[in-house]
Amino acid sequence: MTRSVTLDALDRRLIHALQLDGRAPLSRIAAVLGAPERTVARRYHRLRSAFVVRVVGLVDGTRAGLLDWFVRIDCAPDAVDALTSALAARDDTSWIAPLAGGSRLVCMVRTPAVAADGGRALFDHLARTPGVRDLEANCVLRPVAGVGGWAGRTSALEAAEQALLRSWAVTEEVDDADPDMDGAAEWTEADARLIGELARDGRAEVRDLAAVTGWSASTVRRRIARLRVTGVLHFEVDVDPALFGSPVEALLWLEVAPGALRTVTGTLSRHPQVAFAAVTTGSASVFAMVQCRDTGALYDYLAHELGALPGIGRTETALVQRRAKRAGALLTPASRPRNARRV
Template sequence: MVTQSVTLDTLDRRLIHALQIDGRVSFSRIAGVLGAPERTVTRRYHRLRSALVVRVVGLVDSGRIGKLDWFVRIDCAPDAVDAVTAALVQRGDTSWIAPLAGGTRLTCMVRTPVAGCDGGRPLFDHLLRTPGVRDVEASCVLRPVAGVGGWAGRTAALEASERTALLDPAPEQPDDPAPARAEAGGWGEAEERLAGALALDGRADIAQLAAVTGWSAATVRRRIAGLRAAGVLHFEVDVDPSHFGFPLEALLWLEVAPAALAEVAQALSRHTAVAFAAVTTGRASLFAMVQCRDTGALYDYLAGDLAALPGIGRVESALIQRRAKRAGPLLLPAAIAQRPGERGGRGPGRTHRPQH
């Protein structure tokens, strides 16, 4: 996704932090917490979204709907990297696609059915048969351990009291119990359509979501509340870290002794440079995405915070050349024009903290 050159000011950063706390909280509530006019807050969000700088995306926990997440490394012939990247971008089961700097590899996240259903073998076999693809290495994500709930670089603009004001002290229990059973087979075609619409626009209004799912507006509200309460659905702010002064993105693969795995995972969850980390299968038991201001800062992280951790036997690192796709589906400018009557929120009713 190519974004326009936009400089985020203090209000922009505070707005982004508020949306990370609850991606569907109303603009009126955000305005009250930020001490800014509602029209200003609404206009800021739509300006940033129209410029492809910021958007809210709805994300589903793969494990709770019977799916697996994989971190995939693909080695290509030099003249095939762009074509393979472009093909992966268009798929609905891919995210976080990036060619790596200085080489012929690209990386991405892929969602597949569970291993008993074939564990994604058709996709991986298809990749291996793709012209120009020389090798595919897939590591299954066993457990995210850092970065869930938002990277620290974009969640430091609000005071503790402001963060609390955006949360409900006692989340309302959904009237419809079906969403809470999503892990046990309650995930159907209507939920898939709901998730697809929210992946495109996490702040899509209730009327639009009702049209997509075929549910009533009241049912849509109950289903979203239930899925969030069950940890099936959460909302993320999709924004390039370069807008926060961290243009260098690196990927790390850590080989960690089993006895030290839990300690290292917990430590990564506290490192502000780590945007995301997960325990995976494969040669490296831990994978991490790191955001830095420059190569010097990356060196300081590798030689300082990371080197101080026990049980790490080997570290492989790579710099990202560019992000062809982040968490949500690829958007074109025409697809993000504000719809008539769009309120950009969930309207009247209680709001809930995303379940990360």
């Protein structure tokens, strides 16, 4: 649980900078922000120690030969907490949210590609879990909004400041990496350990990553750079949208006519309320996470922004009760109810 924190202008600028380059040295970020390095360091460590801000390393599943699924699970009300805790403890889950109403939860699950088993073993096991009444798994075909950060937290830096941070990051990665080497090739157990540590702390020290992988510090730097420049690895800032004035989170399932997909998804990518959206399999071909100031603002978004888009048919909306897990790995084991089941 995060402590009570209010973000000021410097905090927001720092978070935006970290979204642009999660592993940038704080000295470099301080130069862009025009603030003393010690001040920026204190701000970052204050937010990090209060569990308000965390940089996490994430793998692009499509480039690593993996599939992402949004899974909706309908279960008995007394099974929700146990199932949520069990799912949160898994390395292949993220974005876990029990929904308001008490008998449904949604999560993202990462599985091997369809050519392997497409997650069938996990989905079959979930379907047989006591308390689970039904589940629906929709495969992510293409993310269309929110990739690279929710616009609600990436508007604090001026364009010139953003360009400077990006130019430094690209120059460093291209200098250190071999662009001809496929970042997903020759994936090893050491790579898995590296990614596991970065999923917990994207700013982990190189010496700590070297100890975990068994590589030298220079090899760690080159491997991270190679994975980044090939698009396999990117870094995301994990922060509660409520701190940016958007405490109401809603999940949307939109039935969109195939001919309208490009128009609808292109428009969603420009909506500041949309934290993430993707085209998926299933009757509702577009899934979106929306952040709003309050339920009135959510109504306005549905009625005016979405309502103005042609090609959208049936729309289903659900309010998130809480987030049990976001993008990164679970930092500490959640207190599991005594009847928690392993899934």
